[in-house]
Amino acid sequence: MNLDAWRERSPMFEEMSDEHFAFLASLAEEREVPGGATLFRVNTPADRFYLVLEGTVALKIAGPSKPPMTIQTVGEGALLGLSWHLPPYRWQWTAETREPCRFAEFDANEVLAACETDSDFDNAMLRIIAREAGRRLHNVRIQLLDLYGRE
Amino acid sequence: MNLDAWRERSPMFEEMSDEHFAFLASLAEEREVPGGATLFRVNTPADRFYLVLEGTVALKIAGPSKPPMTIQTVGEGALLGLSWHLPPYRWQWTAETREPCRFAEFDANEVLAACETDSDFDNAMLRIIAREAGRRLHNVRIQLLDLYGRE
Amino acid sequence: MVVAPLITDTVTEPMMLRPFEVTAVTQETHDTWTLDLKVADGGDDLRFRPGQFTMMYVFGVGEVPISIAGNPSHPETLVHTVRAVGAVTNAICALRPGTVIGIRGPYGSSWPVVAATGRDIIIVAGGIGLAPVRPAIYHVLEHRESYGSVSIVYGSRTPSDLLYIDEIHDWKSRFDLNVQITVDRGDGTWMGDVGVVTPLLNRLSFDANHAAAILCGPEIMMRVIAKELARRGMPTADVSVSLERNVKCGVGFCGHCQIGASFICKDGPVVAYDDVADRLGMEEL
Amino acid sequence: MVVAPLITDTVTEPMMLRPFEVTAVTQETHDTWTLDLKVADGGDDLRFRPGQFTMMYVFGVGEVPISIAGNPSHPETLVHTVRAVGAVTNAICALRPGTVIGIRGPYGSSWPVVAATGRDIIIVAGGIGLAPVRPAIYHVLEHRESYGSVSIVYGSRTPSDLLYIDEIHDWKSRFDLNVQITVDRGDGTWMGDVGVVTPLLNRLSFDANHAAAILCGPEIMMRVIAKELARRGMPTADVSVSLERNVKCGVGFCGHCQIGASFICKDGPVVAYDDVADRLGMEEL
Numbered sequence: 001m002n003l004d005a006w007r008e009r010s011p012m013f014e015e016m017s018d019e020h021f022a023f024l025a026s027l028a029e030e031r032e033v034p035g036g037a038t039l040f041r042v043n044t045p046a047d048r049f050y051l052v053l054e055g056t057v058a059l060k061i062a063g064p065s066k067p068p069m070t071i072q073t074v075g076e077g078a079l080l081g082l083s084w085h086l087p088p089y090r091w092q093w094t095a096e097t098r099e100p101c102r103f104a105e106f107d108a109n110e111v112l113a114a115c116e117t118d119s120d121f122d123n124a125m126l127r128i129i130a131r132e133a134g135r136r137l138h139n140v141r142i143q144l145l146d147l148y149g150r151e
Numbered sequence: 152m153n154l155d156a157w158r159e160r161s162p163m164f165e166e167m168s169d170e171h172f173a174f175l176a177s178l179a180e181e182r183e184v185p186g187g188a189t190l191f192r193v194n195t196p197a198d199r200f201y202l203v204l205e206g207t208v209a210l211k212i213a214g215p216s217k218p219p220m221t222i223q224t225v226g227e228g229a230l231l232g233l234s235w236h237l238p239p240y241r242w243q244w245t246a247e248t249r250e251p252c253r254f255a256e257f258d259a260n261e262v263l264a265a266c267e268t269d270s271d272f273d274n275a276m277l278r279i280i281a282r283e284a285g286r287r288l289h290n291v292r293i294q295l296l297d298l299y300g301r302e
Numbered sequence: 303m304v305v306a307p308l309i310t311d312t313v314t315e316p317m318m319l320r321p322f323e324v325t326a327v328t329q330e331t332h333d334t335w336t337l338d339l340k341v342a343d344g345g346d347d348l349r350f351r352p353g354q355f356t357m358m359y360v361f362g363v364g365e366v367p368i369s370i371a372g373n374p375s376h377p378e379t380l381v382h383t384v385r386a387v388g389a390v391t392n393a394i395c396a397l398r399p400g401t402v403i404g405i406r407g408p409y410g411s412s413w414p415v416v417a418a419t420g421r422d423i424i425i426v427a428g429g430i431g432l433a434p435v436r437p438a439i440y441h442v443l444e445h446r447e448s449y450g451s452v453s454i455v456y457g458s459r460t461p462s463d464l465l466y467i468d469e470i471h472d473w474k475s476r477f478d479l480n481v482q483i484t485v486d487r488g489d490g491t492w493m494g495d496v497g498v499v500t501p502l503l504n505r506l507s508f509d510a511n512h513a514a515a516i517l518c519g520p521e522i523m524m525r526v527i528a529k530e531l532a533r534r535g536m537p538t539a540d541v542s543v544s545l546e547r548n549v550k551c552g553v554g555f556c557g558h559c560q561i562g563a564s565f566i567c568k569d570g571p572v573v574a575y576d577d578v579a580d581r582l583g584m585e586e587l
Numbered sequence: 588m589v590v591a592p593l594i595t596d597t598v599t600e601p602m603m604l605r606p607f608e609v610t611a612v613t614q615e616t617h618d619t620w621t622l623d624l625k626v627a628d629g630g631d632d633l634r635f636r637p638g639q640f641t642m643m644y645v646f647g648v649g650e651v652p653i654s655i656a657g658n659p660s661h662p663e664t665l666v667h668t669v670r671a672v673g674a675v676t677n678a679i680c681a682l683r684p685g686t687v688i689g690i691r692g693p694y695g696s697s698w699p700v701v702a703a704t705g706r707d708i709i710i711v712a713g714g715i716g717l718a719p720v721r722p723a724i725y726h727v728l729e730h731r732e733s734y735g736s737v738s739i740v741y742g743s744r745t746p747s748d749l750l751y752i753d754e755i756h757d758w759k760s761r762f763d764l765n766v767q768i769t770v771d772r773g774d775g776t777w778m779g780d781v782g783v784v785t786p787l788l789n790r791l792s793f794d795a796n797h798a799a800a801i802l803c804g805p806e807i808m809m810r811v812i813a814k815e816l817a818r819r820g821m822p823t824a825d826v827s828v829s830l831e832r833n834v835k836c837g838v839g840f841c842g843h844c845q846i847g848a849s850f851i852c853k854d855g856p857v858v859a860y861d862d863v864a865d866r867l868g869m870e871e872l
Contacts (some may be wrong), residue, residue, distance in 0.1 A: 010504070011533075056495065058488075061296065061807065070488040071292050073495040077504050086285040092292075098493060119270060126277040133284035134237040139498045140291045141222050141243075143486050145212065146772070147520035148429030148459040161789070162818075207780065209773075212522065221773035224780040228789045249778060290783045294771050297487070298805035299714030299744040 001028040001104050006053055010077035012132060020124045027111060028104035039095040040081070046091045047108045049081030055101030059093040072140070073098065084108035085129050152179040152255055157204055161228035163283060171275045178262060179255035190246040191232070197242045198259045200232030206252030210244040223291070224249065235259035236280050319359060319404040320345065322380060324397050330383060330465045334430065335395040336371065339380040342402055347377035349408075352415055352437030353544060353572040356407030358382065360397070364390040369434035369544070369571070370408060374441055380405065383433035383465060411572040413438040414542055418514035421540075422450035424506060426499060426527050428457045428519025432465045434544050434571070435518045439473075446478055450513075453480040453506040457499040457523065460485055461492040480506055499523060503530050510535035517575070518544040528575045541575040604644060604689040605630065607665060609682050615668060615750045619715065620680040621656065624665040627687055632662035634693075637700055637722030638829060638857040641692030643667065645682070649675040654719035654829070654856070655693060659726055665690065668718035668750060696857040698723040699827055703799035706825075707735040709791060711784060711812050713742045713804025717750045719829050719856070720803045724758075731763060735798075738765040738791040742784040742808065745770055746777040765791055784808060788815050795820035802860070803829040813860045826860035 003025040007013050013021055028051070033039065035055075040048070042061060056075045062068035071093060074080055080103070083091050115122035154176040158164050164172055179202070184190065186206075191199070193212060207226045213219035222244060225231055231254070234242050266273035326338040341347055348356070350370050359365040366388075372381025386395040397403065415423075415438050423442055427435050442452055454473060458464045464483070474481040482502040484495035495502065515531055517524045524543045532538055611623040626632055633641070635655050644650040651673075657666025671680040682688065700708075700723050708727055712720050727737055739758060743749045749768070759766040767787040769780035780787065800816055802809045809828045817823055 058496070067490045069296060070492070070496045071295065072497040073484075074497075075495070075501070075505065078501070082285055082288075086282050092289050119274060123270060123274050123277065126274060126281055130277055130281035130284055131237050133281055133288050134233055137233075137284050137288045137291060138243050139500060140288060140295060142498050142500075142522065142526065144222065144291060144295050144772075145220060145522065146459065146486065147523055148457065148463065148486065209781070218775045221777070221781045223782040224769075225782075226780070226786070226790065229786070290785060293783050293785075293807065293811065295487075296807065297744065297771065298808055299742065299748065299771065 001025050001030055003028065003051065003053075003104055006051065006077070006104070010051075012077070012079060013128060015127060015131075016124050020121050023114070023121065024106075024111070024125075025104070027106055027114070029106075031103045031105040033097050033101045033103065035097050035099040035101075037097045039097060040091050042091050042094045044091055046081060046083035046089050049079065049084050049106050049108060049111075050103040051106075052076050052078045052080055053102040053104060056098040057101060058096050058098050060096055061093055068094070079128070079132050082129055082133055084112075085125070086133075152176050152181055154179065154202065154255055157202065157228070157255070161202075163228070163230055164279060166278060166282075167275045171272050174265070174272065175257075175262070175276075176255070178257055178265070180257075182254045182256045184248050184252045184254065186248050186250040186252075188248045190248060191242050193242050193245045195242055197232060197234035197240050200230065200235050200257050200259060200262075201254040202257075203227050203229045203231055204253040204255060207249040208252060209247050209249050211247055212244055219245070230279070230283050233280055233284055235263075236276070237284075317406065319406050320348075321402050322348075322405045324399050324401045324403070325379070326399060327397060330467075331463050333387070333395075334383060334385045334465065336381060336383045336465075337394070337397060338372075339382070339403070339405070340378065341380075348380050348405065349377045350374055350437070351408075351412035352441050353412040353434060354408040354410045355434075355571060356380070356382070356405050356409065358384075358390075358394060359404035359406070360390060360393045361404065363393040365404075365406075366390045366394070367409070368394075371433040371436045372440075374437050375444060383430070383436075385430050411570055413516050413544075413572055414514060415441045415516075419445075419448045420450070420512075422508035422513040423452045424455070424503075424508055424513060424515040424531070425453065426455045426457075426503075426515065426517045426519070426523075428499065428523045429459065429463070430465070431519035431544070432456055435516055436466065438516055443479075451480065451506075451508055452478065453482070453508065455482045455499050455502050455506070456484075457519070458483070458485050460487050461489055461494070482506070498526075500526055500530055503527070503534070511537070513540060515541040517541060521545075524575070525579075528579075538575045538579070542572050543575050543578055544571045545573065545578065602691065604691050605633075606687050607633075607690045609684050609686045609688065610664070611684060612682065616748050618672070618680075619668060619670045619750065621666060621668045621750075622679065622682060623657075624667070624688070624690070625663065626665070633665050633690065634662045635659055635722070636693075636697035637726050638697040638719060639693035639695050640719075640856060641665070641667070641690050641694065643669075643675075643679060644689035644691070645675055645678040646689065648678040650689075650691075651675045651679070652694070653679075656718040656721045657725075659722050660729060668715070668721075670715050695855055698801050698829075698857055699799060700726045700801075704730075704733045705735070705797075707793035707798035708737045709740070709788075709793055709798060709800040709816070710738065711740045711742075711788075711800065711802045711804070711808075713784065713808045714744065714748070715750070716804035716829070717741055720801055721751065723801055728764075736765065736791075736793055737763065738767070738793065740767045740784050740787050740791070741769075742804070743768070743770050745772050746774055746779070767791070783811075785811055785815050788812070788819070796822070798825060800826040802826060809860070810864075813864075823860045823864070827857050828860050828863055829856045830858065830863065 054076055056073050057080055058070045059072045060068040060070050115125055205227055207224050208231055209221045210223045211219040211221050266276055321342040322339040323342040324337055325340050328336045330336055352374055355367045355369045357365050358368050368382045368384055371383040372379055384391050384394045386392045425435055442449055473479050482505055484497055484499055484502055488496045517527055528541050531541055606627040607624040608627040609622055610625050613621045615621055637659055640652045640654045642650050643653050653667045653669055656668040657664055669676050669679045671677045710720055727734055758764050767790055769782055769784055769787055773781045802812055813826050
């Protein structure tokens with residue numbers, strides 16, 4: 001897929017070289033998903049990840065006796081799915097489309113195989129994931145501050 | 152420093168090779184800090200990181216008109232400080248010791264210089280940071296669920 | 303663009319308390335009410351600029367500074383949105399139509415909506431912070447053709463903490479506004495965004511060198527947003543923030559709201575982020 | 588180690604309601620109260636095993652299942668800790684000493700504290716979940732020499748939501764207990780840990796192959812802890828959890844608490860994590 005236009009609008013891959021990004025993009029499959037669909041389910045093997053090209057996805061968690069709660073929504077420009085590269089390699093949440101979405105979908109095994117053979121590419125991917133996880137960690141901690149509540 | 156005993160008790164570095172860990176440990180400076188001391192301050196350059204050998208550290212944030220809030224505490228076995236490897240390379244929080252602490256302190260520039268010259272080591276460090284950030288992200292999201300509140 | 307403190311041109315007798323009658327009370331959320339008031343002394347309506355505040359005095363209880371939340375081109379109704387968090391605000395939220403209270407003002411600096419004519423407008427509010435920016439939104443919408451793109455980003459604790467929910471739906475329905483809403487915690491029925499406001503900025507289109515940003519909410523939120531706008535190339539001088547402080551007199555007499563050499567009640571509440579980062583040590587946040 | 592459902596040996600007439608008098612009421616937190624009760628019909632004290640519950644009936648209001656929170660070796664006082672979240676629990680929390688209510692029970696399975704003799708004990712509770720495990724803590728402490736290391740991990744929303752605060756201080760002060768407390772949100776004065784309970788498990792010493800874990804709290808917490816214990820090598824058969832469900836009759840008649848082929852009220856509330864992961868689809872959490 002050609003993801004150059006997408007890349008320009010998202011700061012996430014700005015540190016990755018054009019060559020590595022082009023290679024990554026060559027592994028993408030375009031996928032359209034209707035609204036209300038489950039992309040992946042918590043605790044199942046995390047064998048994919050997505051770049052969100054259009055639409056919004058809700059990350060949810062539920063217990064057997066509780067209604068599902070939305071932890072976070074991610075929209076256009078986001079990387080959806082870190083668990084394919086982090087132990088225990090299972091989804092931590094369930095992802096559900098909020099509206100019709102378009103994704104660049106990646107087969108994690110294919111990307112990981114490429115990482116095994118090219119340590120520079122591995123390094124570049126790890127850097128993206130570390131930074132994305134760090135950025136989200138910061139955001140979720142701010143959410144936790146409950147800023148809008150009473151003092 | 153010899154951090155082998157510490158490493159055995161913390162699962163964090165289990166994926167790093169013995170050689171890389173020994174090299175990392177050779178860059179550590181032991182540091183003892185009394186309780187109530189500020190280790191680093193939010194928004195200042197993140198030029199260090201720590202492994203917590205003993206004691207507990209509180210991560211805090213404050214506004215000019217608000218009392219400081221503790222976001223999280225980290226104790227023995229923890230990696231303290233991810234910002235040295237993540238843009239914008241500034242501390243996101245203020246860290247304050249809760250009690251007398253003992254750390255292995257690392258000069259971020261020294262570690263980053265080693266990463267530049269040895270891409271395998273760089274890779275190993277990135278992997279640790281990505282996983283630690285991912286693990287914390289999962290924990291903070293669970294905190295955000297407000298599990299103990301009323302349904 | 304300069305957001306220098308402006309001299310308030312509407313208060314001739316700064317300490318004068320004028321009687322206002324409550325004409326309508328609307329409950330916005332579990333702890334927040336909106337009051338409509340009209341002047342009860344037969345005098346002029348209370349004209350104000352977006353971002354200014356009044357001192358509301360409940361006889362026998364006490365006085366608090368509250369930003370004006372109404373439409374500056376309809377000064378015949380003075381609108382205040384108040385969250386019940388203390389003795390005075392609890393008393394205000396318990397008022398019923400027909401009651402008379404005392405009002406002084408308006409006081410303070412204002413959002414630079416006139417200076418921003420021709421620019422793209424980015425308004426970011428958090429929690430109760432939507433109230434002080436609502437007059438700016440009214441102004442911009444009434445002069446919509448004088449501005450470039452207009453974006454409103456609003457973050458709230460939960461869906462039921464959203465203020466002005468009918469108006470938000472109206473704003474969202476417009477084609478000439480980009481409205482992004484997020485909550486920290488969703489509920490079973492909430493189909494909107496969940497998370498902090500920062501990532502929503504990715505969904506806005508604006509010319510960073512020809513825009514004006516208006517931020518009102520928790521200080522940490524304003525700082526994070528200001529940094530993200532700076533990262534996208536926006537000069538911090540073009541970012542205005544509103545500060546809430548311990549204002550008592552409203553006119554710089556009493557010193558309660560003094561920070562450094564300035565008084566929030568006279569030099570604020572609206573200031574350029576530049577000044578705030580420096581004077582209030584917000585970079586130390 | 589098997590945590591199979593045990594037949595309750597103390598209830599001869601399972602549906603019999605006995606009068607109990609409230610003898611003391613203690614407010615634990617803003618919404619949670621602890622009641623001491625004594626039997627008012629002149630009959631035997633209500634003997635129970637740690638983890639069992641009773642049905643509490645407020646005359647004219649309704650009935651709810653509540654875990655027993657007292658000391659199993661002091662059955663002369665029946666202790667219940669109740670959070671006011673509905674009509675019946677609100678009525679219970681408003682009771683004053685001298686009032687008589689109806690009690691049926693005890694019902695249900697119990698924590699395997701006897702089977703765990705000789706093992707290391709790990710008790711993890713979250714929120715109101717400390718109440719159902721407190722009888723197990725009493726048992727273990729009264730037979731302290733019969734166990735290896737004993738650890739108590741307790742997570743709460745805020746410092747002011749901690750139950751049994753005086754007892755927690757007593758437990759912390761002991762050299763033969765490892766007590767770890769954390770809250771999701773600190774406040775200005777809280778000097779303890781802040782964050783989820785999982786990282787606290789790193790501070791516990793236990794022999795994973797010779798330990799018993801007792802978990803009680805939100806299901807997500809129990810699942811995360813069970814997984815972490817499994818990662819440290821503990822067989823999931825040695826992990827017991829307590830389930831709270833919509834128990835109505837207490838004896839398997841009515842079907843309200845049925846899940847799959849079992850009834851919480853008869854086969855639970857305490858079950859092996861093994862069974863729960865399977866039967867309740869907790870792996871799908």
